[in-house]
Amino acid sequence: MTVIGNDAALRDAADPLAHLRDRFHPTPGDAVYLNGGSLGRLPTATAGIVDHVVRAEWGDGLAGARTTWFDMCERMGDRVAEVALGAHPGEVVVGDCTSVNLYKLAAAVLDADPGRRAIVTDDDNFPTDQYVLAGVAAERGGTLRRLHTDPDRGLDLDLLREAVDDDVALVSLSLVSCRSGALFDIAEVQEIAHAAGALVLWDLSHAAGAVPVDLAANGADLAVGSTYKHLFAGPGAPAFLYVRRDLHTVLAQPIHGWYGHREQLAMRGDYEADPTIRRFLTGSPPILSAVAIEAGLAVIAEAGLEALRAKSVALTGYLQELLEPTGLRLASPVDPARRGAHVTYGHPRSAQLVPLLAENGVFVDYSVPDRLRLTPAPLSTRFADVATAAERIRGVLERSGL
């Protein structure tokens, strides 16, 4: 065993979460998967949960199953709230995709106060967030202010302070940057926005399940996020949407449907928005994809977010240490505490490097124009995996001459 291999083995032996790796489908062959920021690994319990819904509930259930499914959005929402978001029961629902949820909430905020027409975001926010927000703003005679962000280090909050004036209805940012991994301080951003009378809408896609979020403790206004990255819910699983309780009756989203109606099954009359979080729903959620949210949440709950975060910081710190000699340029905040669960590097030939690494058993994500995003998901990744990945990356860089 090499010195590094021995070091990694010691770290794994001391890891209080090591046993939870068995709760995930084994990575095939000797592959190392560092792409949990795109799609989290498959929990072993998921196949059984989905198959039960298909055969027992759908196939054998006849009348009964449908009743069970009618509250799927709130049931799964409450579970996400409790395990990953630190939100109160009744403040989170699951349904639709992240972009549709973002549209609903941004539109609701602009519609609530005709005196404020601007939305503020940053130009390193996930592009689809920028598209949605620009579209919502334009449609409502408003504007999207896109602050320039250091793509490696995150947004300078002084720029945010300058940008948020009394025409701003909403500040919408990704708590963890999809590219650099830069992590905002929730309270600091909210203080700036709230001081100017604006609300904050967080995209938690790269944060939920990756860092403790504590929406209730932080008095967060609004949030949306993906369930298929750090919540392990599977490809395209429906997204979550959070609205603080006192905002439920202040905000109304524009895509009306029976799931948001005060009497879902009354099937008559005009639309009357439910007074609860349900008003942010529209139509039927995709049940097979929605039930798949359960299994990953159970593993996260067992680990606890604080322990998970501690391992994540240790894993990305270790990866950073091992990649130091390669000369890859760090394109993330240097301090692991200032980023989410991924670490990003810049390399001019990243687009070629990513498939070459995959051929050599290391799966990472490519980000335009020249980034490699490495996400060692703490529940499904060992320190030994990180050591193996670093060694293979060094080898590929040397042999390929890239």
Place this chain on the structure above:
Amino acid sequence: MTVIGNDAALRDAADPLAHLRDRFHPTPGDAVYLNGGSLGRLPTATAGIVDHVVRAEWGDGLAGARTTWFDMCERMGDRVAEVALGAHPGEVVVGDCTSVNLYKLAAAVLDADPGRRAIVTDDDNFPTDQYVLAGVAAERGGTLRRLHTDPDRGLDLDLLREAVDDDVALVSLSLVSCRSGALFDIAEVQEIAHAAGALVLWDLSHAAGAVPVDLAANGADLAVGSTYKHLFAGPGAPAFLYVRRDLHTVLAQPIHGWYGHREQLAMRGDYEADPTIRRFLTGSPPILSAVAIEAGLAVIAEAGLEALRAKSVALTGYLQELLEPTGLRLASPVDPARRGAHVTYGHPRSAQLVPLLAENGVFVDYSVPDRLRLTPAPLSTRFADVATAAERIRGVLERSGL
């Protein structure tokens, strides 16, 4: 064997589609399921297809699977177009729920012509359609005109003729009424709308897979619809959306996202809508629910829609004949050719009758205020099932005194 039992057995023996019933999960016990209008039965192939995506593609796939999934919306859309809608390749996508798709298309139509502000629908349209359309119209300074419809027989087209003037941008109707089952003549409705310069947006939720639709042959403008009724795609499976090709660049929907961007993976710059049907997409589709669309389509394709429709007309006609002596009031068009795949009855105590029937092994749907909707899905229902159901319904009515 009773006379009726013998008659049903003869009909089943002569049924060219009888063998396809084995392609569905057996109905538990001796239950008769006549609720395919709420949720189609489980195709036997579905569990394997979903499990393969979970374990092999998600669990073992690592990098490769995601690429496969990126065109899921168009791939499934093309298949729905071919098998169930008679639409051209590249005119249908699958993704989001029916209500969100309806919102997108109705908004796109109102946004395309600021000179027309009205939408016309009927007051027996599925309530969620009425909610969505009223919301879209109000948000855009328009109005929804709701025509009064005979809840048993369908809309009088003279009312439509009167209502469609040059302020009408859109006529939106359900081709098959969710309640009465009344079936519109596509060409007739379109002629009225087009003559006044309005487009037609069909909700095909109770039509797709139940009746031949032939969107291309009929020159249809726009359509949306559910996949989980007569297409057997499972609970909450994503809906389809159809836009005739020449309208792709005329219409732009308001919920922008990376799936609708000209360069989905470019991840930079402003939103630029794709010139194809993709522009009507927004974000990631729920893959486990989306792949479940395949299996039912394969059975429908094998049957052929014309044969399926012929059996459906025979089944509902037979059911009607057998229920005649019960005194239940027919609340559907009398002629099977003038309705979709379900037949509806009125009974003042329907709300109590539906659970009582379920206890007696007949699963039907309740519709407010006093309707029983019976859907003998032609691919998964035998004439013998219809005979059994009718006998049990008669028995329950007699014994319960309802």
